[in-house]
Amino acid sequence: MESLPQFSAGRLFGSWQVDVPALLVVVLLGGLYGWGVLRLRRRGESWPVARTVVFGLFGLGTIVVATMSALAVYDRVLFWPAAVQNVLLDLIAPLGLALGDPLRLALRALPERAAARAQGALTGRVLRLLTFPLVSTALVLTTELTIYFTPYFETALANDWLHQLMYLQLLLAGSLFVLPVLTREEALPAWCTHPVRAALVFVDGVVDAVPGIVVMTHGTLIAGSWYLAHAPSWAPDVQHDQQLGGGAMVGIAELVALPFLLAILVQWARTERAETVALDRRLDTELERVPPTPAQAVTDDGPELVRPWWETENSEVAQRIRGQR
Numbered sequence: 001m002e003s004l005p006q007f008s009a010g011r012l013f014g015s016w017q018v019d020v021p022a023l024l025v026v027v028l029l030g031g032l033y034g035w036g037v038l039r040l041r042r043r044g045e046s047w048p049v050a051r052t053v054v055f056g057l058f059g060l061g062t063i064v065v066a067t068m069s070a071l072a073v074y075d076r077v078l079f080w081p082a083a084v085q086n087v088l089l090d091l092i093a094p095l096g097l098a099l100g101d102p103l104r105l106a107l108r109a110l111p112e113r114a115a116a117r118a119q120g121a122l123t124g125r126v127l128r129l130l131t132f133p134l135v136s137t138a139l140v141l142t143t144e145l146t147i148y149f150t151p152y153f154e155t156a157l158a159n160d161w162l163h164q165l166m167y168l169q170l171l172l173a174g175s176l177f178v179l180p181v182l183t184r185e186e187a188l189p190a191w192c193t194h195p196v197r198a199a200l201v202f203v204d205g206v207v208d209a210v211p212g213i214v215v216m217t218h219g220t221l222i223a224g225s226w227y228l229a230h231a232p233s234w235a236p237d238v239q240h241d242q243q244l245g246g247g248a249m250v251g252i253a254e255l256v257a258l259p260f261l262l263a264i265l266v267q268w269a270r271t272e273r274a275e276t277v278a279l280d281r282r283l284d285t286e287l288e289r290v291p292p293t294p295a296q297a298v299t300d301d302g303p304e305l306v307r308p309w310w311e312t313e314n315s316e317v318a319q320r321i322r323g324q325r
Contacts, residue, residue: 006234007074015070021164022067026060033102036109047105055100062093067167076157077230079222079238083215083245084252086147086170090140091208091256094174098182099263133200136177137207143173144211154223177204182263194268201264205257209250216246 005011033055037047065071066088075082103122107115121127129135147153147166156163181197215222227238235241 012070015073016068017073019067026063030060036105039109051100058096059100062088062096077232079241080245080248084248087249087252089167090170090174094178095260098178130176131180137204140173141207148222154226157226198264201261208253212246212249216243
């Protein structure tokens with residue numbers, strides 16, 4: 001590790017290594033996703049190409065960059081590449097995977113019985129607890145703080161399998177928050193409407209910046225004995241290296257909040273449009289003309305109209321319509 005050449009912009013894009021466990025995960029996820037898309041096409045059903053591209057490039061691509069690029073080559077001699085690695089895995093990669101909507105694809109592609117079992121598992125008590133927005137946010141924060149402020153991180157630097165487990169833990173922790181918010185509305189409480197989800201994403205963006213701020217301002221070195229022993233001669237001061245890593249964590253955490261929030265707003269707009277179309281159709285069917293009875297007077301405009309449902313019902317939608325008129 002000490003013989004690594006000096007890190008540069010060219011090596012950032014030109015240095016790569018194969019991470020077999022991570023590669024297997026990427027191939028497995030990509031293969032399952034591709035199988036689902038092909039299965040739908042064989043049944044004559046479509047699946048958005050944009051979702052497939054985002055899943056592959058933004059989701060799986062981020063995993064590849066985090067585990068096999070120069071970040072992985074230099075993560076054992078410099079702290080900041082390891083910090084960027086970790087934040088990519090628990091913030092960026094889950095967002096890319098979720099935008100591909102893999103859970104909905106799986107439920108559509110699986111046979112009916114398997115889809116029913118999968119649906120039951122996704123709405124089970126344990127998973128609903130873990131994906132509850134406040135719980136999943138706390139899990140992400142706890143995971144990052146545990147990694148950096150316990151012997152976990154330094155031990156993982158020396159143990160390849162524990163390092164792989166740390167990668168997987170970060171990816172799963174981030175996915176527990178992102179996937180339900182973007183793709184599985186039924187796994188969320190009824191009160192978790194789109195405005196609430198947008199607020200939760202904003203809060204999550206603030207919370208995700210906390211580990212980076214703590215790392216950047218922490219007076220004690222994180223995995224200090226490891227990096228002091230393995231830092232090459234060309235490396236910056238270890239304390240400065242840690243500050244660079246914390247700053248990168250904060251920057252990426254705040255940057256990812258924007259596309260996440262934008263995705264929620266797009267979903268919100270689509271839901272509102274769908275509800276408006278459904279409401280218009282209901283209004284069209286409610287306004288039916290009835291033939292007049294002998295006791296009724298027939299006007300020049302034709303028979304009397306039935307009173308619209310929103311004038312007789314006291315539902316939330318009816319009150320909303322009356323308030324707009």
